[in-house]
Amino acid sequence: MPVTGVQKDIDTRTLTITAEFAAPVEQVWGIYADPRKLEQVWGPPTYPATFVEHSLAPGARVTYYMTSPEGEKHGGWWEIAEVDEPHSLRFRDGFADADLNPVDTAPVSENVYRFESIDGGTRAVYTSTYATAEALQQVLDMGMEEGATLAINQIDDFLAAA
């Protein structure tokens, strides 16, 4: 498991995850830059993601949906704010309906991804900030819980195969 640190700031509702990958920074960035690769990692295998619009440029909008096992589509969007390829990406992440129209009543998180070269690999630092505790609840209500359970199961599979 490449996760090396998890920090939770309850007051600011910020989650910071640090991971180390055995691959150069450019290759890690390459996953985010290529929608076909990104969809292999973004949604859990039972909720696969499909990126529809994708461009990592300041001001660009990325849209995607995840498909539930029942075939239901759960949409999402990113609004890219800052790009420093291949070292950092700052964007807002929100929910969309099945037609990929943003859901205004749904919470939006602020995200900063940073990638730095370390000995033979990449250290990635992912920061997600949620505006309010209610926003957090809403995120979980809108399907994160299912995703979380699936992710836990998947990690178990991953460890079992190790």
Added chain:
Amino acid sequence: MTEGTSEDRADALFHALADRTRRDIMRRVLAGEHSVSALAQHYDMSFAAVQKHVAVLERAGLITKRRVGREALATGDIDAVRSVGSMLTEIEQVWRGRIARMDDLLASPSESGSSSPSPIKTTKEH
């Protein structure tokens, strides 16, 4: 409250906070102790209805009540608010899934071009 909330506990918590009035009550009682009748003055509904909302919050463990004479005083339970911590833990699990998939993808021969198919698994865990 412990970090690992049971499913029932989570149900009660989300149900309790899914209502706007109850969230508003929660904000007031986190700022200080309020009698139920004082709370009732803020809402365009009967005392009984407000009492019911308070009861739902109490059942979810979000507030505690104590009786002083004829009045029931409600206080927000700061520990329940710490459940924000457990919510972040759930989102952490989503991240762990994503990172594990990235690790797999980066380690796949087609991606890395190397002959080693297995990712490093020696990093420590917190």
